[in-house]
Amino acid sequence: MSDHILEMRSITKRFPGVTALQDVSLTVRRGEIHAICGENGAGKSTLMKVLSGVYPAGTYEGEILFEGEPVRFGSINDSEARGIVIIHQELALVSHLSIAENIFLGNEQAKSGFIDWHETNARAGDLLQQVGLDENPTTHVGTLGVGKQQLVEIAKALSKDVRLLILDEPTAALNDQDAEHLLGLIRQLRERGVTCIMISHKLAELASIADSTTILRDGATIETLEMSSPEANTARMIRGMVGRDIDNLYPEHVSRPGEEVFRVEDWTVMHPTQPGRVVVEGANLSVRAGEIVGIAGLMGAGRTELAMSIFGQAYGRDIKGRVFMHGKEVKTRSVAEAIEHGIAYATEDRKQYGLNLIEDVRRNVASAGLHKLSRGGWVDDNREIAVAEKYRQDLNIKTPSVLSVVGQLSGGNQQKVVLSKWLYTEPDLLILDEPTRGIDVGAKFEIYSIINELADAGKAVLIISSELPELLGICDRIYSLSAGRITGEVDAEDATQERLMELMTKEKD
The missing domain is CATH 3.40.50.300 (P-loop containing nucleotide triphosphate hydrolases)
Structure with missing residues (x-):
């Protein structure tokens, strides 16, 4: 044989x-x-x-x-x-x-x-x-x-x-x-x-x-x-x-955080279908302008649930707590309200929730900001194409045309379309849930570079990732989440995978 x-x-x-x-x-x-x-x-x-x-x-x-x-x-x-x-x-x-x-x-x-x-x-x-x-x-x-x-x-x-x-x-x-x-x-x-x-x-x-x-x-x-x-x-x-050498998996970046952009206080979220089950408990976190902040946690810790509940209460019920943007308390009771206050959320599942795979790049890029393109209730097609073309060039989306169907693009380029969609809403806080999941090392480097450019432009960036080396490589600070509770906050320069894992597995006192 x-x-x-x-x-x-x-x-x-x-x-x-x-x-x-x-x-x-x-x-x-x-x-x-x-x-x-x-x-x-x-x-x-x-x-x-x-x-x-x-x-x-x-x-x-x-x-x-x-x-x-x-x-x-x-x-x-x-x-x-x-x-x-x-x-x-x-x-x-x-x-x-x-x-x-x-x-x-x-x-x-x-x-x-x-x-x-x-x-x-x-x-x-x-x-x-x-x-x-x-x-x-x-x-x-x-x-x-x-x-x-x-x-x-x-x-x-x-x-x-x-x-x-x-x-x-x-x-x-x-x-x-x-x-x-x-x-x-x-x-x-x-x-x-x-x-x-x-x-x-x-x-x-x-x-x-x-x-x-x-x-x-x-x-x-x-x-x-x-x-x-x-x-x-x-x-x-x-x-x-x-086809070439990549000397560093993470692009070099000098962080210059400014004033606080986003803060959430005592944020508690109940499970949407299981009464009495707490998914997020008393969470407190903040992000400053020009700062990249990470959230680390094991599966089931409540990372995505925390992000979705902040973004227009897209997850959970009986949500309690306070959200502040630029020091002013705001309400984020719907996705539209969250976007209006400068919050954007790029989902972990881009294929199901982040993109319309049977639509073209143009429509996907414009989808979250159509109000900016409408005239008398009608979308201006020429402006829509111009906007999509700008992001195609700025983010180096590899597609022959913005009229190409998104489902035919590679994972890395699909992720760039997701980023384009939310960047067009001009957010002050950009929440990225697993932004490099399922994409290759070359495309990851490009995504990291884009994130750095956003921070340099004064955006507040909050990143959820299952890859601890990724959080250590691109973040300024990292929060740890365990069983729905924030168990620690560590400056990236002082953090190690071992320290983060210790905090991610910390049991309730």
Whole structure:
């Protein structure tokens, strides 16, 4: 039997006007963790969609061998029948169904033609334990945050007879602690003989878990590195991904904070559907002009809930506390009211809440500030295009036209469109929730540079991130959040990952 479980030979995939993959080859050994990295748009996800039958045989050129046999998958069902399971970067869950129903959707646990709900929920509970998700299997998926939904996807994959598991950015939605837990699960799968292909932008993560790594750039294979080799370092991987050296992952920045722009006092938020459950408790924080402030916390700590409740009470009920802008108390009872007072919020889930993926760049950029473009109740199309074109150039959004559909852009460029949308509202406080989630190292550097420019222009910036190195690399101060309470405030120059983790896990006194 061959040591190789998978061979993809000379794969070429074309879309109208674009060659996404050009003569790409990939060889994966049986029982290894094989990483694939590259910038957004390099072709990583496209290659895996070819493998899994999302792009069926006949729509691409080249040959695929699985377990030594040529295969031609016409659909994802065909690949799953052979033991190939893919977890896409975009979550594929039904929000109004329970966790257990989602896990076994299409693979129902039935007896005599009827679903055995006891067996379904019991098996789902076992799978949830494996992925470390402490939730009742009957809980509706729509009530979970994006991080917990990702763990449901992992559990769903484990419910199948998987021989080759493909994970597309599996830890992008997870904080460091939960990501490490997931990586431990992937290592356990390797020990059980399951081969894994893992796409990730987190190079340190790949260095810690991958046996080998294939680098793609512009739809072509650059090289495959054996991660045990001393040559397989982060600098080489970055050079392969972007075609140049990046000396520093975080751009240099000199902070010059001014007067206080934003302050929230004694902010308390109750869960929207569970009476008596406190999600945020007595939070106090502030941000000054020209200052970049971070919020660190584990999944479930209440970071996003805090931000959304401040931004027009978009989350929670029975919200209490006071919000101040430039020293004056303001009300933020609706999103429109929050925007009117100079607050903007870029969501962690840009695909579902931040953008209209079937609309063009122009409409997305203008969407939060249409009142500035209207004349007599009608939007001025020429001004709308001019505004979008300005941000396309200023933020270096890589698209041939502002009339291009946003859903066709890479993750990094989609994030720039989100930033453009909120910058057009001319906010004094910009809340960025996971601003670099799911984007590559080159695009991250550009986003960091944009954030620095905003601070230099006198904006107050509040950043939520699951990546502690990111917060340490770009923030002036960092608040820690644990179980809905702010447990500490540390100047970035004095902070360490260990200190932040200590504060993030601090229990109530």
